Amino acid sequence: MTKTVAILGASGYTGAELVRIIATHPSLRIGALSADRKAGMKMADVFPHLRHLDLPTLVTIDQIDWSGIDLAFAALPHGLSQALVKDLPRSVKIVDLGADFRLRDPADYEKWYGKPHDAPELQPEAVYGLTEFYRDEIKGARLVAGTGCNAATVQFALRPLIEGALIDLDDIICDLKNGISGAGRSLKENMLFAERSTDVAGYSQGGKHRHLGEFDQEFTMIAGQKVEIQFTPNLVPINRGIHASCYVKGDPQAIHAALAARYADEPFVVVLPFGQAPQMGHVAGSNFCHIGVVGDRKPGRALVVSTLDNLCKGSSGQAVQNANLMLGFDETSGLMLAPVFP
Missing domain, CATH: 3.30.360.10 (Dihydrodipicolinate Reductase; domain 2)
Known part of the structure; x- marks a missing residue:
């Protein structure tokens, strides 16, 4: 069974790392890539090391057809995911790679990030994404907040x-x-x-x-x-x-x-x-x-x-590890890549 994912913020380092990992994942396909400032460009023009892959053209987030998306990776700058997640269909699962839902108390978010939380009503359903310690909670989650690296x-x-x-x-x-x-x-x-x-x-x-x-x-x-x-x-x-x-x-x-x-x-x-x-x-x-x-x-x-x-275990790899659990796949799917050395 294959699930379709969207990567929001695909023109950043963690977005590119998600593409690299998912390219060899046996059960995930990329259905949409967003990058507001680079919308309309091909991913190969933004990251030439990915030119061998057949990838969707970059679009703005509001151009994505969510009807065919099972899960979204939000690889966005801090502060942007909160308002976005509020507007996504409830059928779409989310793994947020940023800091928007990591802190359970919205007052702590304001203390450390200098602005009020934009979606405090969603915070209670967010599961902290340190996979090895929150595995059971992640399996049943709709919204997972990736940790800081x-x-x-x-x-x-x-x-x-x-x-x-x-x-x-x-x-x-x-x-x-x-x-x-x-x-x-x-x-x-x-x-x-x-x-x-x-x-x-x-x-x-x-x-x-x-x-x-x-x-x-x-x-x-x-x-x-x-x-x-x-x-x-x-x-x-x-x-x-x-x-x-x-x-x-x-x-x-x-x-x-x-x-x-x-x-x-x-x-x-x-x-x-x-x-x-x-x-x-x-x-x-x-x-x-x-x-x-x-x-x-x-x-x-x-x-x-x-x-x-x-970029991998500290962010994008962790995100895919969590997505595997959320979507019912083997936790290691697509992630047993050997380290690059030297």
């Missing part, structure tokens, strides 16, 4: 440890190295090659990054008490990938054992042998997350390293 990377490392009360909740430090594609495809002066190619720069430091809203929401819920981690993202001169170094207080061997047990049956999360740390290059272009645990020279401290591809 940074939020996913760190949560894979820390959720089992918080659930198992294995680490000190008042002493969690997460330092991330992020690929440039995480900033999107729109032109920005500080993202020019000359400004980024030989530099490393932190951003949204000092508790200002919007993904902290997700950490606060999820970790506080798990722990049953307020949890606020220290979190610093840094741009590094690579195209894609996130490498999260999480410094925690706890027994390193017990931490490793808990992570290995939690992810033993997960197809996309790999826990390395104790003492080994993963590399970004080993998951590039894939839907895999690699996790490693290294003991510190100080007893009772550990380094937990989590790495994934921000």
